[in-house]
Amino acid sequence: MNFHAVRSIYKFEMARMRRTLVQSIVAPVLSTSLYFVIFGAAIGSRIPEIDGVSYGSFIVPGLIMLSILTESISNASFGIYFPKFTGTIFEVLSAPVSFVEILLGYVGAASTKSVIIGTIILGTASFFVDIEIAHPFVMVLFLVLTSVSFSLFGFVLGIWADGWEKLTVVPILVIMPLTFLGGTFYSISMLPPVWQTISLFNPLVYLISGFRWSFYENADVSIILSLAMTVTFLLVCLVIVRWIFKTGYKLRT
Amino acid sequence: MQPILTISDLTKTYAGGLQALKNVSLEIERGEIFALLGPNGAGKTTLINVVCGLVNRTSGTVLVDGHDIVDDYRVTRALIGLVPQELPTETFETVWNTANFSRGLFGKSADPAHIEKILRSLSLWDRKDERIMNLSGGMKRRVLIAKALSHEPQLLFLDEPTAGVDVKLRQDMWNVVSELRESGVTVILTTHYIEEAEKMADRVGVINHGEIILVQEKTRLMRELGKKQLVLHMHEPLTEVPPEVMDYGLDISDDGSELTYTYDTQREHTGITALLGALQSAGIKFYDLNTSQTSLEEIFVDLVKRPQ
Known part of the structure; x- marks a missing residue:
């Protein structure tokens, strides 16, 4: 294992986060805080409790997930796309590093950023609403698994994209709608039966449901199923990345 | 002594059907400066990129210090330094950080003294804390050389190292290459400046249409064909x-x-x-x-x- 390389890539990516602190940390925290103010305090105070949890508290896990998903994807995709765009990727590709080491560096850094952002948002949310964490270990597990899975997904996206538009189209047109329709702001049990069934095809339902369960023990689907879906998504992304490095897809001619 | 680089029957055909390399065979001896000459599109950069692992070969074998570039990629890549033709640099990074990043990437532990020595030899020491985006094209070229030398390679590829640089920098580059040769580093350079090959190279190879058409000691080449x-x-x-x-x-x-x-x-x-x-x-x-x-x-x- 080339630990020096992993450390170098990781440090390089984390340095990028420090250089762009406002964009990396302040912006997602601010936008999520606005959700708390609008949906939690202003509108949420007029909405009745959901499964015994105030609306403001109910949306906290979903909003943290929303930030983690979007930040994981954007950080990881940008992290690998920018070197492709500028041409500096040649150095990584010509270095004595395996795909596992490249992943540990890039995806590790993107996941770290997401976990930091998720933790900050959690802390910020506690200023606005009452938060309980019934299963802290499961909460951390979901936080880390989701960060890693979607950072991997972002990494794949960054390699696949051959232009800035492609880089942004998936997060905006696919991930964002799926997150909003995945139970961030509501329980899918509040939907008509048909839409409840349709929602089960949305993979993000399982992530948000599982994460919410770790807070309030309320879930739309079973925690085991949520965990299984998250791990499955992680494995699928790993297989795709393995294939990319084996074939050199969009990396080596 | 075993050659530092042995290429046998190397071919590369791109997905579009272009055959960039046709049964190329070549041996590079340790410590020599080898100039690879050829017109645009002859296959020079493809050949370098295959050896460095940036382009997948179609067939043939490439051994660096006796190790296969695919089976033993960790060994071979650690021995190679590459200065590419373009100027791809980490725009927002400082000179110091990017050189240290390269050393770590190639599996070497931090060695500030070595990085300092390289930066000084390339007249970059005074600008080590400057962001690369603020440097001129010539200085960026030096940064790329510093990065390539950061992990102490045994085989250095210089792909058009002096393209677009001023006379002073070109002279500095020649001095750096001479010092590298004295320290035992093998240098393979491609260049459009034949004067450069004439001045520096021990041997000259000419590639055209993906085929090596001649490999000869420079002095003998000039004596025989001149x-x-x-x-x-x-x-x-x-x-x-x-x-x-x-x-x-x-x-x-x-x-x-x-x-x-x-x-x-x-x-x-x-x-x-x-x-x-x-x-x-x-x-x-x-x-x-x-x-x-x-x-x-x-x-x-x-x-x-x-x-x-």
């Missing part, structure tokens, strides 16, 4: 080559003021003495003479123009 010319500046302009020296195949200038004799340096008798004697016997006077030798550039142009 020609020497003797130019006689006539006292009185001539209207035609005098019949007394017709057998020497002389060329006459348009204004009749110069006679040029082309001779083979390899021949035991160049014919110069006999020619001068014949001119004297015929009473043809000249007031000056000089000799010139074919440059590597002329040899190169001649080689790539030959039908395949």
Whole structure:
């Protein structure tokens, strides 16, 4: 294992986060805080409790997930796309590093950023609403698994994209709608039966449901199923990345 | 001693069908400076990129220090440094950080003293804390060389290292390459400046249409393929080559003021003495003479123009 390389890539990516602190940390925290103010305090105070949890508290896990998903994807995709765009990727590709080491560096850094952002948002949310964490270990597990899975997904996206538009189209047109329709702001049990069934095809339902369960023990689907879906998504992304490095897809001619 | 680089029957065909390399075989000895010459699109960069792992080979073998570039990629890549043709740099990083990043990436532990030595040798030390985006093109080129040298490679590829740089920097680069050679590093450089190859290289390889058409020691190449010319500046302009020296195949200038004799340096008798004697016997006077030798550039142009 080339630990020096992993450390170098990781440090390089984390340095990028420090250089762009406002964009990396302040912006997602601010936008999520606005959700708390609008949906939690202003509108949420007029909405009745959901499964015994105030609306403001109910949306906290979903909003943290929303930030983690979007930040994981954007950080990881940008992290690998920018070197492709500028041409500096040649150095990584010509270095004595395996795909596992490249992943540990890039995806590790993107996941770290997401976990930091998720933790900050959690802390910020506690200023606005009452938060309980019934299963802290499961909460951390979901936080880390989701960060890693979607950072991997972002990494794949960054390699696949051959232009800035492609880089942004998936997060905006696919991930964002799926997150909003995945139970961030509501329980899918509040939907008509048909839409409840349709929602089960949305993979993000399982992530948000599982994460919410770790807070309030309320879930739309079973925690085991949520965990299984998250791990499955992680494995699928790993297989795709393995294939990319084996074939050199969009990396080596 | 085992060559530092052994390429055997290497071919590369791109997805679009372009055959960039055709059964290329080449051996590079340790410590030599090898100049790979060829026109645009000849396959120089593809060859380098295959060795460095940036392009997948279609067939053939490439061994670096006896190790296969695919099976033992960790060993081979750690031995190689690459300075690419373009100037891809981490725009927002400082010179110091990017050089240290490269060293770590290639599996070496931090060694600030070594990085400092490289930056000083490339006149980058005073700008080590500057962001790369603030540097000129020439300085960025130096940064790329510093990055490539950061992990102490044994085999350094310089792909058009002095393209677009000023005379001073070019001279600095030549000095750096000379120092590398003294320290035992093997250097393979591609260049459009034939003068560069002529000045620095021990051996020259010419690639055209994906095929190595010649590999030769530079001095021997220039001796064997080069020609020497003797130019006689006539006292009185001539209207035609005098019949007394017709057998020497002389060329006459348009204004009749110069006679040029082309001779083979390899021949035991160049014919110069006999020619001068014949001119004297015929009473043809000249007031000056000089000799010139074919440059590597002329040899190169001649080689790539030959039908395949």
